[in-house]
Amino acid sequence: MAKAKPITGIDAQATTGVNARIIARTRLEELELWGRYAHDPQRSDELHDLRIAAKRLRYTLEIFADALPPEIAAITAEVTQIQEELGALHDSDVLMALLRLCSQQAERAEGQVQNSHAQAVAAQHEAGKHLITDIALVAHLLDADTAPAQIQRVSLQHLLESTKQQREAQYVVFREHWDSLQERNFQGDIRSILDAGQ
């Protein structure tokens, strides 16, 4: 997850309205930065960063709603929707990563007793992604004592396939929404609202 962009130009003695606009513009820039990856469904990490950027913008607009023009409420609603669409996508990514790890490890560890924590670290390292931050959960799922039986492993494979399809559908929903916002110059609208209220 990318760190929040530092805010510069804040004046402690200025009005909340003035500073709120500076922060909102910075958060909007972050959204635009990660928005460059919106058209690539495989860029899971970047789409996750886009989600975080949407969340930061949303919280900024919420925190300072009283100091910004009322039109910002509809904007906040759209940003929240984008964040939730990307959240659903992320949930599927995490589940798919877990299912892959369970499947790989169960095959590999069959008949062997291994340290599940070490397995988890290794498995996540192999996955090469940063999606699953909770290593303890991976270790818990890969515990050899409670490993899935053959029938459950096959079933998990089916679940992985259907989750992939679900993820594709979720991406389409997000993408269509994102494109519709770009078509109507959503970011430009936000800037106009922020500029107009000053």
Place this chain on the structure above:
Amino acid sequence: MQNQFSAPCAAIDIGSNTIHIVVARCTPTMLDILADEVELVRIGESVTATGAISPEKLAATLTTLHAYKALAEKHSATPIFVVATEAIRQATNSGDFIAAIQRETGLEVRLIEGMVEATLTFLGATYERAQEKNAPAQVGVMDLGGGSTEVVTAKHEQITWRTSVPVGSGWLHDRYLPSDPPTDDELNTATVFLTTYFAGMPIKQLPPVLIVTGGSANSLFALARRAFRLDKTPMRLTLAHILHCEGLLQALPAAEVAERYQQPVARARLLPAGALIIRTMMTRLHLPEIWVSPHGIREGVLLAYARYGEQWPRAIEQLAEPSGNSHKSAEDGPQETTQDEKYLHYGRRLLADRTEKLLEWREAVLKADDSESVHKMRVASRRLRATLDAYEAICDAHTFKNIYKKTKDVADVLGVARDTDVMIQNLQAQSAQSPVAEQAGIQWLIERLQTYRQQQQRVLETFFKKFDEREFKRQIEACLSKEGVRHGKS
């Protein structure tokens, strides 16, 4: 949004006492009402008695909704919005009730929270007066429902304070005023209860004008108009009018009130409670008179749709809690708008408020199986972090680093539990629709996640038992000094 009237759309609200429909053509600020009907179903009666919505009340609701749907279709109204309020929120079987409505009528019901209800009601109740040349700058709106009462205060159409309390005319009747007509003893007890309850409402800036909406207020106005030969407009009731109405309602049984003043009997039975709530609120707000509005939540829904389009529910949720400080006027009053308030001053207030909001969930989170509280506390932690992010530039660097890490630790420990809850919930939902081939795997995964979640509950308990609230609050306060430091220009 354009200022031309839209094609007709409809809004239905299912309340504790009534089910009400409005069909209208809309602009963001005005409605052209084509149909407006109400049915007294009193769903709240069975909820107060048993905690659940009875089959009879469900049947009555379905009959009403079928008729309303036909009415909306007659006007070619689309979409048709349906919102449900307090009685449905309280009912133990609200999920089944909503599912039955969707199944039988095809109407999708949106269950709304008290603050959202208050905001929608404010929009609906004030839109006509807001168009007037001499519209008051400050106004209060009270929506007296059957199961709850929402109070909103606003200045220049911006909401400054709001609250929702679970006391309505149906509830007060069922709990305190069961006799017909109510006895002196019942009325005395109810008066003491209401006076005490309303005294606890932290309204600092008393509105000079109060608009009251809801079935009881409108019925009371209708009764007063007939009894005292008042004009149809303006819809205004003085304290003397209300006291006279109460005298009538205490002297006559509901059936006679209904016959003499052309009221439905079921409504007449609730009027003593409605009048008492209104009078007690007037006393609380030191007001000699009230305005009555026939409009409310339904009109608010249609105006919200006209203003915000498909995103209206979320926009209203955000308006209802724009910065998580809905009771801020209790502390600060609306004398200075946030827009003009000094950034530093607002930040100190905001950080204190966010911290309180975070910490108020601590006890609930320590109760096992309360996944909603974990979610709420995690959201509160994120909001506090976002506020800290916004103020980092003018915070003391060392204190900021410390408190930011502590806040992140809180968010992280809650995040693990919450993410697991979400995964379990998603899998459970998926399980209901999945083919047999996936079931064994889903069940295995759910069981493993549930075991993990139990472990995380113990982690949460250990974390929050050690958590020093006073120190946390102290550091929050210390990180943003009264002068502001570091990169600030001050």
